[in-house]
Amino acid sequence: MLAFAASSDISQLHSQITALINMPHGNGAEIPVVRTIKILTPAEQLSALCAEPELSIAGNNTRLTGNKSVVAQCGTRRKFIQISVHAQxxxxxxxxxxxxxxxxxxxxxxxxxxxxxxxxxxxxxxxxxxxxxxxxxxxxxxxxxxxxxxxKGWAVVSGQEVDILATGKGFQIRSRGKALGSAAAGQPLRIATRSGQIMTGEVDPQGYVKINLKE
The missing domain is CATH 3.90.1210.10 (Antifreeze-like/N-acetylneuraminic acid synthase C-terminal domain)
Incomplete structure (x- = not known):
């Protein structure tokens, strides 16, 4: 397992960490943000690394800027590289x-x-x-x-008359009711049916409430 030998190795490490830090990590691959890094760990400590360490970000990488740790794995040995991250x-x-x-x-x-x-x-x-x-x-x-x-904008507001689609095994029932709260599409909503029954369903993007009677 060869060790880092020269500044060219550190330059390559810098490029690898920069590419790693700019990979999408759950906050959207399309966001127009470019992050740059500065390696804070002294060069003499980096000389103990193997030639091709496996790199990963320690902890949560959703924060765009600030100090972070990079894990450098060399076989069974792990070393933490400290970096600072700037973003434009x-x-x-x-x-x-x-x-x-x-x-x-x-x-x-x-x-x-x-x-x-x-x-x-x-x-x-x-x-x-x-x-x-x-x-x-x-x-x-x-x-x-x-x-x-x-x-999200409310798809249904409290007190609004809404269409209800109740689905059971092999049947569907359409009726009307009154919203007992406000909810966006995809959120649960309590409704009062015209018979006075209180039920909970899910707001459809088109504004009606779906109730599953199969459960």
Whole structure:
């Protein structure tokens, strides 16, 4: 197992870690973010590495910037390499103040590009994942849009008359009822039928409520 021999090895290690840190890790392969790294571990400590270590990120890699650890596996031996990560990207801000309960349109958004160093966690980089969402709090002009400020728009609002599709073994029943709360598509919703029965179903994207009577 050959060890690192020269600065060219460290340069190759830098390239490998950079590629690793820029791989998608559950926060969207399409996000327009480029991360760069600086190796903090002294070069003399890196000389103990094998020539082709197996690299992986220690812990959660969803945080875009900050200090991280990279695991370098050489057979049964493991070494932790300390790095700092910087990121550049394009994110979306509020073009003007938004009140709680506002349904966001493209005209409410403005793009910003630069360092992500001091920006909040949970930024949404895909504009289409913001449009149509509803604000859960006030958002000031120029403030970045993040996941904890938004929710899906309600497909059904409390008190609304809704169509009910109840499905059982070999049959379907269509009826009407009243929503006892508000819910987005795919969320559970309690409804009161016209006979006064309280049931729970799932809101369909088209706005009706599905109830499974097979269970």
């Amino acid at each position: 990207g394009t994110w979306w801000t509020a073009k003007h103040p938004l009140k709680p309960g506002s349904v966001i349109t493209a005209d409410d958004l403005q793009a910003r590009t630069g360092s992500l160093e001091r920006l909040p966690a949970g930024l949404i980089f895909d504009q289409q994942q913001i449009i149509g969402k509803t604000t859960t709090r006030s958002v000031s002009r120029g403030q970045p849009l993040a996941e904890n400020q938004l929710r």
